[in-house]
Amino acid sequence: LHDTPDKGLFAQANRAQSHGCIRVQRPEELARYLLRGQPDWTAERIREAMNSGKEQVVKLNNPVPVAITYYTAWVDRDGKMNFRNDVYQHDDRTAKMMFTNAAQRRDIATGTQGSDSATTAQPAP
Numbered sequence: 001l002h003d004t005p006d007k008g009l010f011a012q013a014n015r016a017q018s019h020g021c022i023r024v025q026r027p028e029e030l031a032r033y034l035l036r037g038q039p040d041w042t043a044e045r046i047r048e049a050m051n052s053g054k055e056q057v058v059k060l061n062n063p064v065p066v067a068i069t070y071y072t073a074w075v076d077r078d079g080k081m082n083f084r085n086d087v088y089q090h091d092d093r094t095a096k097m098m099f100t101n102a103a104q105r106r107d108i109a110t111g112t113q114g115s116d117s118a119t120t121a122q123p124a125p
Contacts, residue, residue, distance in 0.1 A: 022068070037061055 009023070024030055028050060035041035038061055049056050072086045086092075097105045106112075 034060055034064060 028046060031041075031046045031050065032043055035046065035058070041058070049058075070088065070090055072084050072091055074082050076082055093108065096108050100108070
């Protein structure tokens, strides 16, 4: 997760400018939130660290789970269907995971398709 020096990228419809990185629009606000239970990380220290020009790894006392989702189709607030290009080419694998049985999904997820004939899906009669 990181900020970008080119703030104009946030206004563009094509958000695939970062080559798989996850841009954070308000990184200082996020850092303050994540470090809120660590008194040694004051707002001033966070600001100094962010402007030091050096990458820093900071261990959180209370790790926060991050769920990353990737949508190429969704319905907006007005009920309009939206589609975007699958720039990371995840849709095919996702569709295979959604429209197969559990054994096939496991094989797709682990890259071991057809490795266990006892659990390989058979066509419905």
